Amino acid sequence: MADENCSRVETALEILVGKWKPVILYQLFTNGTMRFSELQRALPDITKKMLTSQLRELEYHDIVHRKIYMQIPPKVEYSITEYGMKMTPLLEAINAWGTMHIQHLNELYSEDRKLEDAETK
Amino acid sequence: MADENCSRVETALEILVGKWKPVILYQLFTNGTMRFSELQRALPDITKKMLTSQLRELEYHDIVHRKIYMQIPPKVEYSITEYGMKMTPLLEAINAWGTMHIQHLNELYSEDRKLEDAETK
């Protein structure tokens, strides 16, 4: 019972973590449908391998849809599924909390920065 | 601008990820104040090293408070800070989404299980 709540939280987190998923989701949420190469261009620091694996995981979770055009050279389009759209409130909640928390950390540790500023003068 | 929203999401996630943080938070949220050894007993699979490092990170983020009693043998108590309590709605949102998502995955991939069931007969 103790661990059931946790496993749900952990399940939810699995989908978000992996360093690149938030940015990938962000791209797809804001740009709608995107080709593989468009995602690569939008996220220059991610390798093909990583991009592929993260997209596959999101696809497995029914968050992202992968549409293959049978043509050469290949064309593959990625988009957020209808089910994936249901994540919007969650992402917004996380975003809101993150925003507030960055602010909070700033207030907590701003003393350090004041000292640094004073030293550089 | 594209990455600012992401960085907030990522900041929020940093606090939750690290495999053990959700369980640690769960313990502290449900049990209130706990000693180091109590946490160890409640989470037998986590090593001292991990428990220490996760608690220190949570402490840095002002989610967890660490109270040291100057006595021998040492006594240290951990608890959720007042600020940390503000995470409750977020944790509940993540938990709710996770619950729904597990259900969704079940429905999506239950075909496999039906086949397995048929085979074992």
Add this chain to the structure above:
DNA sequence: AAACCTAGTATCCAAAAAGAAACCTTAAGC
């Protein structure tokens, strides 16, 4: 005087995740 207690550190090692770079496919264009 030896052993025990708590809350850790320190050191070393294994495993997992991530990155870099080369390779693959197949049709069209030069």
Add this chain to the structure above:
DNA sequence: GCTTAAGGTTTCTTTTTGGATACTAGGTTT
């Protein structure tokens, strides 16, 4: 018949995480 294009996969290396074990401090108990 060589190159290009898109969307990957494969292989190898590096980095990051996590775990096991031993050790510490210093007062209390045996």
